[in-house]
C-alpha cells in the first residue's frame with residue numbers, strides 16, 4: 275500500500291522537493307528557509323478520488339468508536355489529511371490527541387465573553403501538545419529506517435520524542451540548556467531512556483550545535499524545523515472544528531515560542547477551508563512572554579515583516595526562545611487570519627495560570643499566556659463579547675510544579691515584577707499552612723480563608 279502523497283515546498287523560495295530529498299537540517303538548499311508539507315494531489319484529483327467533505331466528517335467521527343490503535347489516535351484518525359507515510363502501518367502512536375475542550379465559565383464571566391473554551395493539549399500522553407507532532411515525525415523516521423533520532427528542547431519536545439522513540443525501539447539523543455528546563459520534563463526523558471546532554475548554553479545554542487551534528491551523522495532531527503511535526507500539530511484544528519460541528523470559532527489564542535504550533539494550527543484550518551470542510555478561518559493570535567518576545571516586537575515595529583532575535587528570559591521555560599525558527603510561517607497565519615501578536619509580563623502569566631487553576635484546569639505557565647493575552651486583547655477592544663474564543667493550553671500543570679509552588683509561597687515574582695498586581699496575586703495565593711494537629715486548629719485555618 276502506498277499512502278504517501280506529499281512533497282515539500284520551501285516557504286521562502288517555493289522550491290519543491292520530495293520528502294527523501296530533504297537535507298538533514300530541513301533547510302532549503304537554495305534559500306535556507308523551512309519547508310512545508312504540501313499535498314498537490316488534493317486539488318487536481320477528480321471525481322471519486324477527491325476528498326468528499328461529508329464522507330470524511332462521518333469517517334473521522336466513526337473512528338472514535340474503533341478499537342484500532344490508529345483510529346483511536348486523535349492525529350491518525352484524520353490520516354486522509356496527513357498522507358505522509360508510505361504505509362500507515364508504520365505509524366507509532368500512544369493514542370495522542372482527542373483532548374478535551376472545556377468551557378471556562380468563570381473567566382468568561384470576568385471578561386464579559388459569552389463563549390470561552392480551553393482546548394487542553396496538556397492532556398496528551400506525555401503531557402503536552404508536542405505528542406501530536408511527534409507521532410507524525412517519528413513515524414517518518416521509523417519508516418525511513420533511522421536508528422537514531424534527536425532534538426534540542428526546552429523540555430516538552432524531549433519528553434515526547436523519548437516516549438515515541440522508546441515505543442518504536444529507536445535510540446534518542448536530547449540536548450537541553452543546563453538549568454533552564456523544568457524537572458518534570460527532564461525526568462520524562464530519563465524515564466523513557468533517552469541519552470540526555472545538558473549543555474552550558476541556551477535553547478538557541480543547543481539548536482545550533484545539533485544542526486552541526488545531524489549534518490555529519492545519520493541522526494533524524496525532530497525539532498520543529500522538521501515539517502512532519504507540523505502535520506501532527508495541525509490536527510487539533512480538525513478536532514476544534516469537529517467539536518463546533520464544523521462551524522469554526524471566531525478566535526483561537528496560542529502561546530508562541532519557536533512558533534511552530536501557531537503555524538501548524540493555521541495550516542490545519544487553511545486546509546480544512548481549501549477542502550471545503552469549513553466556511554471560514556478563525557482569527558489566530560499568538561502570545562509571547564515579554565522576556566522572549568521577538569515576534570511581538572516585530573509586529574509592533576514592522577507588522578511582522580522582519581525579526582530581531584533577543585536573549586530570552588522568562589519563567590515560562592517552554593517559550594523561552596529568542597530566535598524562533600518558524601516565525602515566518604506564524605506571521606503568515608496571523609496576517610491571513612486577521613489575528614494579533616502580543617506579549618504579556620511574568621506577573622500577568624502567573625495570575626492567569628492561577629486563575630485557570632482555580633477553574634480546575636491546571637496548565638503550564640507557557641499555556642497561561644493565552645488567558646493573559648486574551649485579557650489584553652479584550653481590554654484593547656480586539657475581542658468582542660459575542661465572539662467564541664478558544665485558548666490552546668499547551669502543557670500539563672505537573673510539568674513544572676516548582677513554578678506553581680513558588681507562586682503560592684510568594685517567591686516566584688520579584689517586587690518589581692509584581693508591582694501593580696499585588697491585590698490580584700494575594701487573592702489567588704493558596705499557600706499550604708502549618709497548623710497544630712487538632713480539629714480546632716484545622717477549623718480555624720478554614721475560617722481565615724474567606725476569599
Ligand SMILES: *Cc1c(COP(=O)(O)O)cnc(C)c1O
Nearest residue numbers: 430531532533534535592668669
Ligand atoms: C513547545 C511549547 C510551546 C511553544 O510552542 P512553539 O511551537 O515552540 O511556539 C508552548 N507551550 C508548551 C507547553 C510547549 O511545550
